[in-house]
Amino acid sequence: MFHAHIVDYAYPPHCHDTWTVLIVDAGAIRYDLDTRHCGASRETVAILPPGVIHDGRPDDRAREGFWKRNIYLNASMLPTGLTGAAVDKTNLHDPFLRAALVGLHESLTIREEPLDGEARLAMIAERIAAHLLTRRPRLAAPETSIAHTLRQLLDEHLTEPITLQQAARSLDRSVPHLIRSFRQAFAISPHAYVIGRRVEAARGMLLRGAKPAAVAVDVGFYDQAHFTRHFKKHTSVSPAKYAAGGR
Known part of the structure; x- marks a missing residue:
């Protein structure tokens, strides 16, 4: 990912090997x-596709330039x-x-674990593809049985x-389908489920x-730091305070 505030600079014509997905937070480009x-x-x-020449510069009406955030997706995404x-x-x-995309940037910025970013990326790529395809694909209905199998798999690798x-690969389903099935069955993401289970285990150990x-x-x-952030979110206190209060 790349975050920047561009004021008086113009990118020369160039291209990338990746897909560039750009959001503007202020100003215009x-x-x-x-x-x-x-x-x-x-x-x-x-959306800027790989291999296509493009440039970039602040819009003439944007006196303070523009603030942007880019995500670069591997061409295979x-x-x-x-x-x-x-x-x-392109727009x-x-x-x-x-x-x-804002949620993905925030997840990557605070160094959330890959399970979260991976899920966000998969759903983003699927939505972009749906916009660009001539015909939107029919999504398979969520599967309760697959959701429970995924839950068991997550428990085994907690x-x-x-x-x-x-x-x-193990369940012969796509990542977006797994996420939809899990959310339908349990009303939370796989990542949120794993975090909750880990915090519960931590409480007992503390x-x-x-x-x-x-x-x-x-x-x-x-x-x-990663542990403390999630523990406080679930219990409202730090791990050390929780342990002291329990004793």
């Missing part, structure tokens, strides 16, 4: 994509056949997609790194006298 004159503002999501459609339809007016891609730093690692958080 003008850019030429292939032979088209385009612009992006706070109301849009700009979206079908290569969508390049032409992305050139023709998407989709508040839900924009909000999802303290170990596991990705939704691994789960999707009350038995374990040190917060050791508990953080033992229940699967990558560091104590």
